[in-house]
Amino acid sequence: MDFTEEQLRRYSRHILLPEVGGKGQKKISQAKVFLVGAGGLGCPVGYYLAAAGVGRIGIIDNDTVEISNLQRQIAHNTKRIGMPKVISAKQTFEELNPDVEVVPYKDKLTTKNILDLIKDYDIVVDGSDNFSTRYMVNDACVMLKKPLVSGAILRFEGQVTTIIPEEGPCYRCLFEEPPPPGLVPSCQEAGVLGVLTGVIGSLQATEVLKIILGKGELLKGELIIYNALRMSFRKVKVPKNPDCPMCGSHPTIKELIDYEEYCSLQAH
Amino acid sequence: MQPDKRLNIKGEICPYTLVKSKLAMEDLDVGEVLEILLDYPEAINSIPKAMQNYGHTVLNVEKINDTDWVIIIRKEVKD
Ligand SMILES: [Zn+2]
Numbered sequence: 001m002d003f004t005e006e007q008l009r010r011y012s013r014h015i016l017l018p019e020v021g022g023k024g025q026k027k028i029s030q031a032k033v034f035l036v037g038a039g040g041l042g043c044p045v046g047y048y049l050a051a052a053g054v055g056r057i058g059i060i061d062n063d064t065v066e067i068s069n070l071q072r073q074i075a076h077n078t079k080r081i082g083m084p085k086v087i088s089a090k091q092t093f094e095e096l097n098p099d100v101e102v103v104p105y106k107d108k109l110t111t112k113n114i115l116d117l118i119k120d121y122d123i124v125v126d127g128s129d130n131f132s133t134r135y136m137v138n139d140a141c142v143m144l145k146k147p148l149v150s151g152a153i154l155r156f157e158g159q160v161t162t163i164i165p166e167e168g169p170c171y172r173c174l175f176e177e178p179p180p181p182g183l184v185p186s187c188q189e190a191g192v193l194g195v196l197t198g199v200i201g202s203l204q205a206t207e208v209l210k211i212i213l214g215k216g217e218l219l220k221g222e223l224i225i226y227n228a229l230r231m232s233f234r235k236v237k238v239p240k241n242p243d244c245p246m247c248g249s250h251p252t253i254k255e256l257i258d259y260e261e262y263c264s265l266q267a268h
Numbered sequence: 269m270q271p272d273k274r275l276n277i278k279g280e281i282c283p284y285t286l287v288k289s290k291l292a293m294e295d296l297d298v299g300e301v302l303e304i305l306l307d308y309p310e311a312i313n314s315i316p317k318a319m320q321n322y323g324h325t326v327l328n329v330e331k332i333n334d335t336d337w338v339i340i341i342r343k344e345v346k347d
Contacts, residue, residue, distance in 0.1 A: 003291070012287045018322055021347050022291045 007099065011053055019215045025053065029099065031212045032056040034121035036109060036137055038085035039063070040192065041127025041151045043075035044201030045208070050093035050100045052209060057093060058121055060105040061085045072194035109133060111256035114140045123208055126150040127201065129186060131178035132259035138163065138171035139256055142246050149207045151200045154185070156193050156228040158200035161219050161238065162207045165247065168220035173241040173248075178259055196228050269327075271303035271340065272296060278307045278336065285311040286318050289341075293324065296343045301327065304339040312337050 003011070003022065014020040014028070031054050035042045038061035046057055063085050065076040075092040076085065086104035093102045105117065109128075114136060118124050124146050126137045134150065141148040141163060148163040150171060163170050203224065210216045225234045245252045275292045277285050285308050292302055304315065316326040316339060323345035330338050 008287055008291075009284065012283060015287050015290060016283065016318075018347070022294050023347055 007053075010097070010099075014052070020213060024213045024215075027212050028209065029053050029055045031123070032058070032121045033208055034058040034118050034124045035060070035127060036125065036133060037061055037127040037129065038073075038075065038089040039069065039127060039129060040072045040153060040194075040197035041201045041204065042125075043073045043089065044198050045125050045127060045151075045205045046089055046093050046102075047075055047096065048202060048205040049208060050097045050102070052205075053097060053099050054208075054212075055099075056101045056103060056121075058103040058105065058117070059086050059089055060107055060109050060117065061089075062106060062108045072192065072197045074198070109136070111136060111258050114256065115144060118146060119144060121146070123211055124148045125204055125208060127204070131184070134171065135178055135259055136256055139246055139253060141165060142170050143256075147211050149204045149211075151204045153192055153196050153200050155190055156196060157225065158196050158228075159223055159225045160200060160203045160207065161223045162211070164211075164218065164220050169238050169240040170244060170247045172246040172253075173244045174223065174238050176241075176245060193228055196226075199226055199228070269301065269340070272300035274303045274305070276305045278305060280306070281308050282310050282314060286315055289315055289319070289339075290322070293319070293322070293341065293343055294347050298343050298346055300343050302341045302343070304341070306337055306339070307335045312339070315339055316341075 011025045014025050015022050033049055033054050035046055038059050042059060046059060049057055065080045065083050065085055065088055067081055069076060075089045080088045084106045086106050090102040090104045093100055118140060124141050126134060126148060128134055142165045145165045151160045207219060210218055221238050223236045223238050242248050273292060273296060277288050280288060285306055289304050296302060312329060316329055319326055319341050325342045325344055327342055328340040332338050
């Protein structure tokens with residue numbers, strides 16, 4: 001193993017774990033992970049993956065840092081209000097660990113660019129805050145057979161599931177279509193306990209590292225639901241739907257769907 | 269007994285004595301033997317204990333002069 005003295009010290013607590021070791025740490029340093037969103041979930045996921053030494057972290061977000069983000073988006077800070085979130089995140093993650101290359105995309109993720117953006121990454125992490133992106137990311141990952149760690153948060157509750165295309169169910173096996181407009185409120189309308197993003201983001205980062213290492217049991221075919229008020233974790237089994245429009249035996253979805261107009265109705 | 273690999277970690281302190289020993293063990297095949305030369309007193313106990321916890325066999329721990337020890341470990345489990 002050719003670690004520098006500094007890397008050997010930086011990653012010593014990983015190297016000492018039998019499940020990681022020098023070999024696992026090498027895998028982590030060679031991994032390429034794509035983060036959808038530099039917000040509540042993207043911040044802690046990226047922060048921990050950078051600390052762990054993930055070699056390349058791509059991150060897409062079209063927003064700039066606002067003061068209302070800082071209650072939960074821990075990669076940003078007060079001085080960076082007005083700065084693109086992906087640039088702020090890149091600075092934070094690379095300052096934490098110069099071994100990590102952060103590739104920022106200040107852009108909107110769309111049906112036009114998503115396949116091209118994620119194709120060179122090993123794993124995709126969804127920390128988006130809307131259903132149009134969530135379904136688009138799911139469909140793109142199924143099409144390209146990319147592992148996807150999906151997370152969502154609202155008020156005091158969050159959920160995580162890991163999608164391994166061809167092995168387990170996809171997001172559409174769980175919920176075939178986005179919910180009707182207005183049924184599920186956004187964080188912007190309903191609020192979110194800031195620290196909840198840390199819990200859910202940390203669970204997502206844990207799944208990413210387990211995929212990289214090939215160790216442990218993934219949340220494949222399972223949805224874990226955390227309730228901060230009850231301080232409870234609940235696991236729900238999600239069977240693969242043989243009639244899933246995306247990953248079933250006769251898929252009806254052959255191209256990416258732009259739900260944006262549909263979903264933007266929800267905001268009103 | 270001829271070790272399959274020798275590791276000199278004189279001057280290194282805990283926990284890096286163990287980190288370097290573990291990395292060296294990862295380079296071995298099961299059944300092969302690592303000889304560690306060290307001078308950090310605490311590691312004389314901690315390395316053998318940790319290596320046993322990893323499932324390896326400690327073949328020998330020996331003081332060879334005023335400052336140095338040699339620990340010999342046989343790899344028993346695949347990483
Ligand atoms: Zn499906």
